[in-house]
Amino acid sequence: MMQAMERVLSSQLKTHIGKKVLISGWLYKKRELGGMTFLILRDRHGLIQVLDEKSTEVKKLEGLQNGSILKVEGLVVSDERAPSGVEIHYPEITIDVPVKYVAPVEIDKVIDHTPDNLDTLFENRVVNMRNIIEQGIWKIQSGVADALREYLKSNDFTEFHSPKLLAEATEGGAEVFELKYFDKKATLAQSAQFYKQIMVGAYERVFEIGATYRAEPSMTTRHMSEFITVDVEMGFIDDFADVVNLLSGAINGVVNKVWDKYENELLALKAEKPILKEEFPQITLKDLHELYLKETGEDLRKEKDPTPAEERFISEYSAKNFGSEAIYVTEFPAAHMKFYHHKSEKNPEVADRADLIFRGVEIVTVTRRENRYEKLVEQLKEIGGDPNHPGFKYYLEAFKYGLPAHGGFGLGLERLTQRIIGLNSVKEATLFPRDVNRLTP
Numbered sequence: 437m438m439q440a441m442e443r444v445l446s447s448q449l450k451t452h453i454g455k456k457v458l459i460s461g462w463l464y465k466k467r468e469l470g471g472m473t474f475l476i477l478r479d480r481h482g483l484i485q486v487l488d489e490k491s492t493e494v495k496k497l498e499g500l501q502n503g504s505i506l507k508v509e510g511l512v513v514s515d516e517r518a519p520s521g522v523e524i525h526y527p528e529i530t531i532d533v534p535v536k537y538v539a540p541v542e543i544d545k546v547i548d549h550t551p552d553n554l555d556t557l558f559e560n561r562v563v564n565m566r567n568i569i570e571q572g573i574w575k576i577q578s579g580v581a582d583a584l585r586e587y588l589k590s591n592d593f594t595e596f597h598s599p600k601l602l603a604e605a606t607e608g609g610a611e612v613f614e615l616k617y618f619d620k621k622a623t624l625a626q627s628a629q630f631y632k633q634i635m636v637g638a639y640e641r642v643f644e645i646g647a648t649y650r651a652e653p654s655m656t657t658r659h660m661s662e663f664i665t666v667d668v669e670m671g672f673i674d675d676f677a678d679v680v681n682l683l684s685g686a687i688n689g690v691v692n693k694v695w696d697k698y699e700n701e702l703l704a705l706k707a708e709k710p711i712l713k714e715e716f717p718q719i720t721l722k723d724l725h726e727l728y729l730k731e732t733g734e735d736l737r738k739e740k741d742p743t744p745a746e747e748r749f750i751s752e753y754s755a756k757n758f759g760s761e762a763i764y765v766t767e768f769p770a771a772h773m774k775f776y777h778h779k780s781e782k783n784p785e786v787a788d789r790a791d792l793i794f795r796g797v798e799i800v801t802v803t804r805r806e807n808r809y810e811k812l813v814e815q816l817k818e819i820g821g822d823p824n825h826p827g828f829k830y831y832l833e834a835f836k837y838g839l840p841a842h843g844g845f846g847l848g849l850e851r852l853t854q855r856i857i858g859l860n861s862v863k864e865a866t867l868f869p870r871d872v873n874r875l876t877p
Contacts, residue, residue, distance in 0.1 A: 460505070478566070547570050581849060649661065663849070722767065724750055
């Protein structure tokens, strides 16, 4: 019995020049030119051009649409004009899955990312994600996650997974999603904050890449109801600078790794490589407000956080004056800090906190945590929290039985991907975004 020919992928064709091969994939495009028919097939590695000249094979495709799944046997011929630098001649075509329905978007064309078209983009994501340029977004995002994981593991961090069903919201801040949990009420986790701090008591350095849920009624380019957070916590720090330096190293490592591996995809998306320094520059929140007032005449000195306008301003200012598209805003008022944050030992009026502004948007907050049990209980009571409440009890036990000085951050995977590529909205870097109005597809 003759053995069936093994499938060859688009990336492997150059090693098969002059040989007959079997390829398989989706029909991406079909065009007639001077009595010749060109077919473009798509597989998981890219595009393959097939030339049918003076044969009846292409008649098999009559009435079929792009997306039809084909098998093609043919001769591999070198041709630098073709997408893979080679093309298939003398094709023998088999229709595996015929598609007779016209797709709602033309995936062989550039996908429209203008603000007015975003709803159409998201509504037809199951089809437009097949566009070869659009696919680059998800390859890059996967590469960002891989690079973060590699960087953290190389620095001796242990990966863990925390529960997303909680008994009650304890962190405060953003609104939470509530749901029925048997005969109890549960909430979806706003972050892995408490769990990653607990884990420091066992592993010193930990991280998690997982889903986060925020019931914020926001319709902005930076907010979603569900997103992926890279939660990181680092124990036995000497001071706050240790955590800041870790984050700077992680961002630099990610950018370099992703550009090394996905440069073609990034260039196809018209991305520009970020300009970064090994150590990102810093500016205090007070100095940012003063600088913004001086440069624009607008007084925002009463704001407890940088406004979106200030984020855009300081990024442009940093790129021009410091040679870095990433800059830290530091020294936030301690009066507005969360109960588990640590006050600066040099100036108790401010918290050990920094916001990283990257290309005009805050992408991560990094803080040192209060690790002294009695002080933590005191700060919890100051905001009206009950140390004996089940939502705090087990968290506080970790401190009661000894936690070292530690700090960390929660980095949004989609937001970081968005800024690296240069997309306008975080939802464009999300496969199936969830917000106030969208729960499908």
